[in-house]
Amino acid sequence: MEDQVEEYLEDEEEEYEEGAFRRWGLLIGVGIGVVCLGLIVVLWLGRDVFLAPVARLMASETPTSTNTLPPPTATFTAEPSETPTITATLEPSPTLMRLPAMEIMSLVSGPPVVSDPFDNNELAWTGLGENSEFTIQEGMMVLRSNQQGKPAMVYCSGNCGPFKDFYYFEAEMFDERASDFGFGLIFALNGQKNAYYAYKIRPATGEYGLFKFQNGNLLPLIDWTASPAVLPAPQPNVLGVSFLEKNIDLYLNGTRINNYTDRNPYSEGQVGFVADQDGVRLMINKATVYELIPRTPEAPQQFPTAAGATPVVATSTPLRYTLTPTAPGSCPRSVPSGTWALVVTAVGNNVKIEINGVVYELKELNTVFYLNLNTNYVVKTSNRTYEYFLTECKVIYIKAK
Numbered sequence: 506m507e508d509q510v511e512e513y514l515e516d517e518e519e520e521y522e523e524g525a526f527r528r529w530g531l532l533i534g535v536g537i538g539v540v541c542l543g544l545i546v547v548l549w550l551g552r553d554v555f556l557a558p559v560a561r562l563m564a565s566e567t568p569t570s571t572n573t574l575p576p577p578t579a580t581f582t583a584e585p586s587e588t589p590t591i592t593a594t595l596e597p598s599p600t601l602m603r604l605p606a607m608e609i610m611s612l613v614s615g616p617p618v619v620s621d622p623f624d625n626n627e628l629a630w631t632g633l634g635e636n637s638e639f640t641i642q643e644g645m646m647v648l649r650s651n652q653q654g655k656p657a658m659v660y661c662s663g664n665c666g667p668f669k670d671f672y673y674f675e676a677e678m679f680d681e682r683a684s685d686f687g688f689g690l691i692f693a694l695n696g697q698k699n700a701y702y703a704y705k706i707r708p709a710t711g712e713y714g715l716f717k718f719q720n721g722n723l724l725p726l727i728d729w730t731a732s733p734a735v736l737p738a739p740q741p742n743v744l745g746v747s748f749l750e751k752n753i754d755l756y757l758n759g760t761r762i763n764n765y766t767d768r769n770p771y772s773e774g775q776v777g778f779v780a781d782q783d784g785v786r787l788m789i790n791k792a793t794v795y796e797l798i799p800r801t802p803e804a805p806q807q808f809p810t811a812a813g814a815t816p817v818v819a820t821s822t823p824l825r826y827t828l829t830p831t832a833p834g835s836c837p838r839s840v841p842s843g844t845w846a847l848v849v850t851a852v853g854n855n856v857k858i859e860i861n862g863v864v865y866e867l868k869e870l871n872t873v874f875y876l877n878l879n880t881n882y883v884v885k886t887s888n889r890t891y892e893y894f895l896t897e898c899k900v901i902y903i904k905a906k
Contacts, residue, residue, distance in 0.1 A: 609747055626641050660698075670749070691777045693774035704716075708736065884903070
């Protein structure tokens with residue numbers, strides 16, 4: 506009997522020890538779970554602090570890709586002796602551009618049909634020949650030839666023409682190398698790319714010329730001619746050409762310098778640029794094309810300079826103004842200082858416009874009014890009323906009937 510009691514007690518003791526062990530195991534497991542859950546909560550609440558160094562480390566080890574639009578021809582790679590970046594003093598700016606001469610503004614049919622600041626290659630500029638290399642960068646086109654003694658040409662093959670008979674083409678450009686060679690505009694480039702006109706300047710000698718390429722030869726229509734209007738390097742020159750059927754007028758820095766009547770003209774084609782030799786590194790800033798009305802330009806007789814002012818009589822001498830001190834991109838610098846330009850297109854005959862109570866009769870298709878900044882203007886036509894208060898220079902186009 507005693508043996509049975511001892512055996513029973515031993516069994517009870519073993520069961521008690523096993524139960525105690527299970528209870529301690531359960532408590533330890535619960536404790537570990539609570540600690541893990543607490544760590545998770547702490548890490549979640551402090552994720553910004555703990556994960557920031559990891560994010561910075563990963564970001565520093567991950568290269569940043571740049572998505573650039575390559576030009577349609579080979580990208581120009583600078584020679585070791587060259588600096589591929591543009592000199593800071595020659596940094597392109599839209600404020601360097603000018604409005605065309607008054608006789609052109611009197612013929613334009615509205616805002617520019619092409620106004621390319623060379624931020625990208627949306628207009629599909631294309632090199633003519635394997636030797637023509639160009640890039641579009643930092644708001645400029647850079648054109649050069651990669652073969653000795655051969656010219657480089659680029660033309661606009663996208664939504665920019667071909668233009669026919671009545672248009673005006675303008676761009677600002679300079680030769681970064683200040684070479685003795687010529688450069689300039691090409692226009693009326695045919696579909697076979699074997700016929701065109703070229704209006705070029707040579708700043709080193711102060712000369713300009715107009716040439717016609719036909720049957721494989723470059724014929725001088727106006728041979729190289731000296732002109733004080735040609736600005737020497739490193740100053741940029743604004744070249745402009747108007748094509749009105751057979752009449753070709755050449756403009757330089759806002760002034761008409763010569764004209765030529767071609768009895769056998771090219772009437773239609775695309776526009777572009779040319780650099781005569783491989784020694785030229787041509788920098789081009791902003792290409793602009795206006796469509797013109799189909800008539801020969803005549804010198805305007807009167808242009809009001811501001812509302813309420815006495816109209817001034819235009820002469821053959823171009824008007825000189827102080828450059829407009831406005832923010833980049835806001836206005837061409839040929840606009841008089843402290844003013845903005847209102848271009849009014851007359852639709853019909855005997856058209857009148859009222860500006861702040863003063864009535865003007867519009868004798869030209871397009872009349873340019875230079876109006877003061879920081880001034881209220883009420884402009885009335887026969888069917889509309891406009892109100893303006895400009896604090897920076899802009900060019901605004903309206904129509905009057």
